[in-house]
Amino acid sequence: MCKKILLTGFEPFLQYTINPTMEIVEGLADSVIGDHRIVSSVLSVDFQQAGKQLLRQIETTKPDVIVSLGLAGGRYKITPERIAINVNDGPKDNQGYQAENEVIDQGGADGLFTTLPINQMVKQLKEQGLPAEISNTAGTYLCNHVMYQGLHYAKSHHLNLPAGFIHIPASHQLAIEHGNLPSWSQADLTRAVTICLQTLSEV
Ligand code: PCA
Numbered sequence: 001m002c003k004k005i006l007l008t009g010f011e012p013f014l015q016y017t018i019n020p021t022m023e024i025v026e027g028l029a030d031s032v033i034g035d036h037r038i039v040s041s042v043l044s045v046d047f048q049q050a051g052k053q054l055l056r057q058i059e060t061t062k063p064d065v066i067v068s069l070g071l072a073g074g075r076y077k078i079t080p081e082r083i084a085i086n087v088n089d090g091p092k093d094n095q096g097y098q099a100e101n102e103v104i105d106q107g108g109a110d111g112l113f114t115t116l117p118i119n120q121m122v123k124q125l126k127e128q129g130l131p132a133e134i135s136n137t138a139g140t141y142l143c144n145h146v147m148y149q150g151l152h153y154a155k156s157h158h159l160n161l162p163a164g165f166i167h168i169p170a171s172h173q174l175a176i177e178h179g180n181l182p183s184w185s186q187a188d189l190t191r192a193v194t195i196c197l198q199t200l201s202e203v
Contacts, residue, residue, distance in 0.1 A: 002037040005197060006063035008054065010070055010142065013045035013094055015178060020171035021069040024190050033194055034201025039063060045094040045142050051104075051149040058153060058161075065162045065200050066150045067116065069193065070143035072135075072167035073174075076182045078125055078192045079135035080118035081165040084148035085111045090141035104148050112151035114164030121166070121196040130192050138165055166196055 007028060009021030022042050029040035039061045043050045058066065072079065086108050088099035118134050125132035138144040147165035154161040168189050175183035184192075 002032060003035050003064040004039050004061060005033070005036045005065045005067055005200065006041065006057055006061050007038050007197070008041045008043050008057070008066075008068040008146065010043050010045055011094065013142070014091060016071060016073055016170075016174060017177045018171070018174050019071050020174060020186060020189050021071055021168060023171070023186055024069060024193050027190055028194070033197045036065065036197065036200060038197070043146060047088055047093050047097055047099050047142065047145060048095065050142055050146050054146055054149050055153060058150070063161070065116075066164070067197065068143070068146050068150060068165045070146075070165065070167050071170065073170050073178070073181050075167060075169050077131040077133050077169065078196070079133060079167045080116065080121045080196065081114060081135050081138040081147060081167060082118065083111050083113050083136065084138055084144050084151055084165070085140065086148060087140045088145055090139065093142065104145060105152055108148075108152055109155075112148060112155065114147070115151065115154065115162040116164035117199050118164065120199045120202065124195050124199055125192055128195055130188070130195070132192070135167060138167065143167065162200070166193065168192070
């Protein structure tokens with residue numbers, strides 16, 4: 001039986017009229033990459049719902065790995081994230097809720113390191129000629145929130161469940177609609193994520 005990767009993306013938010021992570025996860029749904037079948041889910045940009053949606057998906061899918069994707073408008077490279085921090089902050093979410101300096105989990109660790117092979121991901125991407133580097137901050141908005149929730153779930157349930165987050169640049173279509181963003185083709189974004197997912201069968 002194939003192992004499973006739970007691959008999540010996000011809906012559009014703020015000034016980003018489309019979210020290229022949505023297209024990636026929908027395009028890869030049910031495909032097999034290395035030893036894994038992809039189970040896809042698009043999460044809401046909503047502080048009250050996104051964590052719950054992720055945990056529900058984990059409990060129904062019972063994945064062997066969790067990889068979450070988010071748009072980092074303005075970044076030039078594929079950036080696997082090193083750490084999630086126990087903070088919600090930032091602009092209004094899609095429900096109009098503005099988190100300000102909140103903790104995600106009372107009593108939870110201040111920070112949780114990714115358990116994905118991020119060095120290997122960056123190395124493979126560069127070998128394929130794709131710009132990539134590890135990022136040392138996933139911010140304090142929904143992407144950090146979802147990364148923290150996944151890592152916290154695995155840790156608090158004592159599961160051997162690698163989890164983590166990859167931020168990606170804008171797609172060309174989004175860059176045109178937005179007007180001022182570095183961008184990649186949607187096909188190259190999907191190829192980059194596929195390369196990252198492939199490393200999960202090599203470790
Ligand atoms: N990026 C945002 C939230 C949703 C997304 O795709 C972030 O970086 O937090």
